[in-house]
Amino acid sequence: MSVLELHDVHKSFGDLKVLKGINFKVERGEIVVILGPSGAGKSTLLRIMNFLEHPDSGQVVFLGKKLNGNYKIIRWARSKMGFVFQHFNLFSHLKALDNVAIGLVKVKGKSWHEAREIAMKYLEKVGLSDKAQNYPSQLSGGQKQRVAIARALAMEPEMILFDEPTSALDPSLVGEVLEVMKSLAREGRTMIVVTHEMGFAKSVGTRIIYMEDGRILEESGPTEFFKNPRNERAKRFVDSILERVI
Amino acid sequence: MCRRSEGGMKGFRIARRLLTAAGIFALAAVGYVLIGKVYPFNWGLVLRYYRLFLMGLFVTMKISLISIVISFFLGLLFALMRKSKIEFFEDIGGLYVWFFRNTPLLVVILLTYYGVGTIVNLDRFWASVIALSLFEGAYITEIIRSGIEAVPKGEIEAAKSLGFTNFQVFASVVFPQSIRIALPPLIGQFVSLIKDSSLASIIALGELTMMARQVGTRTLASFESYLIVAFLYIAITTIISTLGRYLERRLAIP
Ligand SMILES: Nc1ncnc2c1ncn2[C@@H]1O[C@H](COP(=O)(O)OP(=O)(O)OP(=O)(O)O)[C@@H](O)[C@H]1O
Numbered sequence A: 001m002s003v004l005e006l007h008d009v010h011k012s013f014g015d016l017k018v019l020k021g022i023n024f025k026v027e028r029g030e031i032v033v034i035l036g037p038s039g040a041g042k043s044t045l046l047r048i049m050n051f052l053e054h055p056d057s058g059q060v061v062f063l064g065k066k067l068n069g070n071y072k073i074i075r076w077a078r079s080k081m082g083f084v085f086q087h088f089n090l091f092s093h094l095k096a097l098d099n100v101a102i103g104l105v106k107v108k109g110k111s112w113h114e115a116r117e118i119a120m121k122y123l124e125k126v127g128l129s130d131k132a133q134n135y136p137s138q139l140s141g142g143q144k145q146r147v148a149i150a151r152a153l154a155m156e157p158e159m160i161l162f163d164e165p166t167s168a169l170d171p172s173l174v175g176e177v178l179e180v181m182k183s184l185a186r187e188g189r190t191m192i193v194v195t196h197e198m199g200f201a202k203s204v205g206t207r208i209i210y211m212e213d214g215r216i217l218e219e220s221g222p223t224e225f226f227k228n229p230r231n232e233r234a235k236r237f238v239d240s241i242l243e244r245v246i
Numbered sequence B: 001m002c003r004r005s006e007g008g009m010k011g012f013r014i015a016r017r018l019l020t021a022a023g024i025f026a027l028a029a030v031g032y033v034l035i036g037k038v039y040p041f042n043w044g045l046v047l048r049y050y051r052l053f054l055m056g057l058f059v060t061m062k063i064s065l066i067s068i069v070i071s072f073f074l075g076l077l078f079a080l081m082r083k084s085k086i087e088f089f090e091d092i093g094g095l096y097v098w099f100f101r102n103t104p105l106l107v108v109i110l111l112t113y114y115g116v117g118t119i120v121n122l123d124r125f126w127a128s129v130i131a132l133s134l135f136e137g138a139y140i141t142e143i144i145r146s147g148i149e150a151v152p153k154g155e156i157e158a159a160k161s162l163g164f165t166n167f168q169v170f171a172s173v174v175f176p177q178s179i180r181i182a183l184p185p186l187i188g189q190f191v192s193l194i195k196d197s198s199l200a201s202i203i204a205l206g207e208l209t210m211m212a213r214q215v216g217t218r219t220l221a222s223f224e225s226y227l228i229v230a231f232l233y234i235a236i237t238t239i240i241s242t243l244g245r246y247l248e249r250r251l252a253i254p
């Protein structure tokens, strides 16, 4: 059984067609990297997987269950699908530890005491046990994103979605977040990552999806994709990004 | 070192405030003596009626406290309605705010007592509580609404993405943050409410202002009675603001 399947997903905002028939599957242990220019619909696609946006038509199937507006199933799916946002979205009124613990309390029904113990383990995992008592405003961008990753991990998700997790970071802080993501990859976790970090895509991704204008234009393994993109626009996109880096 | 200099700053601020207070007090004393040449103050006469002032103070505090609680919950309820996805609720919330923000409180009190009060049996006290709560609730609705709107959308989505129910999103993320944002204007509104309660004297509710008028009429020493009442209002509202600032500091997030 695939972890996630999308069947002919369409989405418009008013007259603007953002997704024009998206099909793909994610198998357990895969690390799918989604590339594409701004406005391609990458964030919208991720948000639809988590039902933060509702598709106009098409199907999202998660662990064999159709997500079709049933509130209970959606909440179940969300609790098993981590979401790491570009702007971290930590709860600013809670300390780092409680940011990680609150999902366990509210969704998994654990006591605060037990939840905090578990949360501490995950903060250790992302190297931030010493910041447990800090509020988000007392953390650097890289630290905030690592807490956000710990928050997602604590729920023991079947799959984690990352929407440009390093785009809002100071260049000097990108590395620490990518390191954590690489360690998750080594554990064999299922991940979908929207990013502009070509190095990460190349070395960690097991599959690259190139999106533009609401469509998937190319889908291939990383070596294949970076060596010889079949699609002309994908090629130009990769070149432009690599140029920017150099 | 740093701490001592902070302490020094604080000491300086207290000294400056004391100096200001002393200056104002001196000015007031001079003014009092000058006015006294034209208007012979007779405090003894007025203070003989201290029981009336205390009764008035008690009624004012009772009506204010009850109305603060009710108006807060009305404000919360209607703010949620205004933010509701159900258009009917949204419209009701809008209508409520529109009506009470565009009607003078005096008229609301008269309407409640002489209007509603003739249909259902309402005494002066509860008519005043209802009028005051409904009126201030409209302002509190807007204060809480803007507090809710100030909560970052991303945090709401983060909570949803963990699998929170809508109620959990509100109770664990939206409410604790919006109440912190709304606290200073909320306290300001509660202070207004206390002062506005003086309008209940129009339906002869025996609160502070009404009592001052009574004492004034009986003793012909209105100036003194109203000065006492002004002082008592200032005392209550200052206590409320101070409590509010304390709460703000307690709840502050770094
Ligand atoms: N809630 C919304 N309402 C209206 N238009 C939207 C909304 N969300 C996204 N869009 C539009 O949909 C298009 C795709 O947006 P999306 O955020 O999915 O792109 P993206 O590929 O993630 O781009 P970026 O790399 O800039 O993040 C854009 O033109 C955007 O303006």
Ligand SMILES: [Mg+2]
Binding pocket: A042, A043, A044, A163, A164
């Ligand atoms: Mg995006």
